[in-house]
Amino acid sequence: MSSESKDEVKATGAFPVADRLIFLIYLVLITIPLLFPLGLPIAIAPATNESYFAIEGLAEGSVVLFEQDNSFGTWAELAPPDIAMTRHLFKMMEENKIRLIFYSGSVQGNQLSQRVIKDYVGRPYPFNNDPDYGKYWVHLGWIPGGEPILAGMVSNMVNIAPIDLYNIPTESMEIFQYISSKALPNDIITGDDINLFLVTHCTSPDSWARQWGGYGDPQRGFEHGNMIHIFSAGSVPYAMPFIGKGQMRSYLGGQRAGAEYELLINKPGLGAAYMDAQDFAHLFGIVLIVGSNIFYLYEKQKVTKK
Amino acid sequence: MIIMGNTMKAGTYTDFFFLAIALIIYIYSIRTAMTGRRINLRKLATIEAIPEAVARAAEMGAPIHYSTAAAGTHTSDAAMTIAGLAILGEVARQCGKFGVPLRYSCNISYLIPVGQDLIKQGYTDGGRPEMYNDDMVVYTTEQQRAFMSSVSGYLMREKPAVNMIFGATYWETTVVLGAGAVAGCMQMAGVPRLYYMPIAVTTCDYTLIGEELYAAAAYVENVPHEMATIQAQDWLKAIMIVILILGTIASSIGSDIISKFLGW
Amino acid sequence: MSFLKKTEIPIALYLFISAIVLVEHFTGIGSSLVDSFNSGIIIVWTLTYLIGTYTLTRHNLNIIQRRRPGWYYSLILFGSAIIFFVLGFVDNSKYLWVQTNVLTPLEGAMLSYVGMYMYTCMFRGARTRSLDAGVLLLVTILMLFYMMPLGPAVWPGFETIGNWINSVPNTGAQRAILIGMGLGLLAVMVRTWLGLEKSFLGRS
Numbered sequence: 001m002s003s004e005s006k007d008e009v010k011a012t013g014a015f016p017v018a019d020r021l022i023f024l025i026y027l028v029l030i031t032i033p034l035l036f037p038l039g040l041p042i043a044i045a046p047a048t049n050e051s052y053f054a055i056e057g058l059a060e061g062s063v064v065l066f067e068q069d070n071s072f073g074t075w076a077e078l079a080p081p082d083i084a085m086t087r088h089l090f091k092m093m094e095e096n097k098i099r100l101i102f103y104s105g106s107v108q109g110n111q112l113s114q115r116v117i118k119d120y121v122g123r124p125y126p127f128n129n130d131p132d133y134g135k136y137w138v139h140l141g142w143i144p145g146g147e148p149i150l151a152g153m154v155s156n157m158v159n160i161a162p163i164d165l166y167n168i169p170t171e172s173m174e175i176f177q178y179i180s181s182k183a184l185p186n187d188i189i190t191g192d193d194i195n196l197f198l199v200t201h202c203t204s205p206d207s208w209a210r211q212w213g214g215y216g217d218p219q220r221g222f223e224h225g226n227m228i229h230i231f232s233a234g235s236v237p238y239a240m241p242f243i244g245k246g247q248m249r250s251y252l253g254g255q256r257a258g259a260e261y262e263l264l265i266n267k268p269g270l271g272a273a274y275m276d277a278q279d280f281a282h283l284f285g286i287v288l289i290v291g292s293n294i295f296y297l298y299e300k301q302k303v304t305k306k
Numbered sequence: 307m308i309i310m311g312n313t314m315k316a317g318t319y320t321d322f323f324f325l326a327i328a329l330i331i332y333i334y335s336i337r338t339a340m341t342g343r344r345i346n347l348r349k350l351a352t353i354e355a356i357p358e359a360v361a362r363a364a365e366m367g368a369p370i371h372y373s374t375a376a377a378g379t380h381t382s383d384a385a386m387t388i389a390g391l392a393i394l395g396e397v398a399r400q401c402g403k404f405g406v407p408l409r410y411s412c413n414i415s416y417l418i419p420v421g422q423d424l425i426k427q428g429y430t431d432g433g434r435p436e437m438y439n440d441d442m443v444v445y446t447t448e449q450q451r452a453f454m455s456s457v458s459g460y461l462m463r464e465k466p467a468v469n470m471i472f473g474a475t476y477w478e479t480t481v482v483l484g485a486g487a488v489a490g491c492m493q494m495a496g497v498p499r500l501y502y503m504p505i506a507v508t509t510c511d512y513t514l515i516g517e518e519l520y521a522a523a524a525y526v527e528n529v530p531h532e533m534a535t536i537q538a539q540d541w542l543k544a545i546m547i548v549i550l551i552l553g554t555i556a557s558s559i560g561s562d563i564i565s566k567f568l569g570w
Numbered sequence: 571m572s573f574l575k576k577t578e579i580p581i582a583l584y585l586f587i588s589a590i591v592l593v594e595h596f597t598g599i600g601s602s603l604v605d606s607f608n609s610g611i612i613i614v615w616t617l618t619y620l621i622g623t624y625t626l627t628r629h630n631l632n633i634i635q636r637r638r639p640g641w642y643y644s645l646i647l648f649g650s651a652i653i654f655f656v657l658g659f660v661d662n663s664k665y666l667w668v669q670t671n672v673l674t675p676l677e678g679a680m681l682s683y684v685g686m687y688m689y690t691c692m693f694r695g696a697r698t699r700s701l702d703a704g705v706l707l708l709v710t711i712l713m714l715f716y717m718m719p720l721g722p723a724v725w726p727g728f729e730t731i732g733n734w735i736n737s738v739p740n741t742g743a744q745r746a747i748l749i750g751m752g753l754g755l756l757a758v759m760v761r762t763w764l765g766l767e768k769s770f771l772g773r774s
Contacts, residue, residue, distance in 0.1 A: 155604070
């Protein structure tokens with residue numbers, strides 16, 4: 001920050017005028033398209049397409065493990081792709097009888113995961129009232145522990161999650177009996193028995209890449225990666241090394257990916273509603289950069305002329 | 307102990323080989339450093355500026371704010387957080403020397419006693435043990451957003467002379483440094499993650515970028531094993547660069563020998 | 571009980587557990603023991619929340635008792651925590667209402683500061699002072715066009731350029747950071763095994 005701005009801040013005790021103007025213009029620019037949608041076009045990114053076809057291509061009886069670690073703060077950013085993908089999964093569950101295992105590694109994620117399934121997908125609540133619960137899908141609730149839990153889920157899932165959200169022993173549930181009957185060489189459910197790993201989070205993906213990335217790593221003989229992450233657009237650069245290596249199959253990066261996914265499943269929702277405002281916000285950023293440089297070069301020229 | 311042959315899991319031979327090489331290099335480097343071998347690290351302007359920053363705070367009669375970002379030592383960010391804690395010890399020592407109050411904002415519960423111990427020791431080493439009190443460590447709960455709001459509120463209200471953030475920086479860095487810039491603090495940051503460098507460079511007076519954070523921790527502690535670790539890391543990176551170059555050449559000529567070796 | 575304060579005990583425990591996990595990783599021997607460690611972590615993790623709650627309570631009670639500046643905020647903190655906690659047991663619908671209509675917007679507002687400060691950073695810091703800075707700004711503008719929904723729809727070239735920047739220079743840099751992080755973690759492990767790393771025990 002320049003010394004003039006610092007003096008201004010110290011004198012007024014508040015943000016400099018220029019900053020306040022920027023915030024005001026920004027707020028006006030994003031409010032207008034939210035109130036008066038323009039319907040600007042949305043291009044579908046290759047990553048979103050790949051994620052969509054990964055779910056569409058799940059064979060009958062496939063098993064999906066979905067860790068939903070959203071948070072209240074990132075709800076606006078991650079809810080659109082999370083909701084769209086969860087809706088798609090439940091649709092595939094009804095059509096192709098895929099099995100879904102949900103859980104969360106955080107308190108907030110657990111609450112929001114249930115909110116998504118209850119309010120947006122529309123499953124009966126409490127979930128154990130759902131006739132498909134326990135047979136085709138299960139929610140294991142909050143399992144704290146960080147990365148050791150990720151390791152435990154793929155080495156012996158029932159050991160890490162002996163009960164579900166409603167204290168029902170997982171070993172007695174039909175879904176777990178189905179998965180363990182297919183598990184080789186013994187009945188222990190490991191990462192080899194999971195066909196697709198999905199994660200929603202607001203951090204960097206390396207923990208999951210370390211623990212779950214091997215299941216699907218092309219260097220270990222798999223056709224393609226078996227993991228799809230849902231994270232904010234800002235975390236996409238973190239994921240690129242794992243995409244390049246094949247440990248991660250694809251990703252959904254933030255609101256824009258959520259909007260694209262909603263278009264693919266033909267259920268426009270929160271994501272699509274925010275896109276016009278996103279366009280304006282990005283354009284404003286570009287204008288700020290260009291404008292500040294024009295101003296800077298003009299001032300520099302004035303000084304040089306003096 | 308039989309660890310080769312069919313006792314090892316498939317695909318882990320190379321991992322084990324590299325782990326063994328790394329352990330040998332680390333242990334050799336640490337052992338030789340502790341027998342007196344001198345290791346020189348280049349000067350880091352940020353660390354050299356810490357006494358100047360603390361002196362500035364003493365002149366202004368304002369406190370110093372320190373944080374190790376919203377991360378702990380139980381994740382892959384452990385090395386970054388530990389480096390931040392090492393620098394906290396040095397900052398506390400300088401605060402003890404100049405008689406400046408320090409506030410450490412901490413959002414991991416098990417780091418509270420660690421922070422209290424480090425700051426207490428720092429003030430004692432600086433010559434002012436009576437200045438220390440347990441409330442210098444403020445717990446902002448495990449939530450990153452609570453940490454952001456607590457720190458930015460403190461910075462805007464109390465306007466400390468210096469705002470420092472060294473550790474596993476993540477999103478909260480933007481808010482902490484932005485609030486510090488608005489509050490008019492002198493700012494110093496250590497950002498090992500590439501992504502937060504722009505905000506650190508534009509809002510801070512002194513910045514540690516990338517691996518400099520680990521080197522800075524070794525620099526402040528000035529103990530042989532820490533310096534030896536930095537040197538060993540440089541040797542290992544040199545080995546990796548050699549493998550990288552060999553792998554690039556091999557792939558370019560159509561050979562998969564290096565990639566097969568790495569996947570063995 | 572003073573033997574519990576000795577540094578050798580946590581270091582020995584660290585060495586024991588990390589050695590077992592490493593052996594299991596490479597050979598598969600001891601997988602049931604490692605499974606026990608993994609499930610035991612759940613208990614340890616939960617206990618840290620108790621420590622956090624105790625510390626928060628003690629810190630804020632201290633502020634209230636001594637009537638430190640802003641002590642009323644500590645009262646508000648306790649009040650809201652207790653109300654939210656009780657609601658969770660007594661009335662689930664009100665609990666969810668508070669979560670959806672109070673917590674979520676508050677946390678979202680805090681996170682929106684990130685965007686706000688980024689804009690001021692763009693305005694103040696994004697100056698073409700040199701050729702490198704100019705190239706950086708050009709890449710920033712291209713990436714902004716790539717990331718906005720309209721950009722690739724208007725010109726598909728933004729998608730191609732953005733994907734290349736993400737996949738090539740960015741991936742190289744991120745891999746270097748990952749390698750550095752990994753080596754740093756290895757260093758911490760070796761120093762802890764040798765009993766040289768004590769900062770996590772609170773000793774500088």
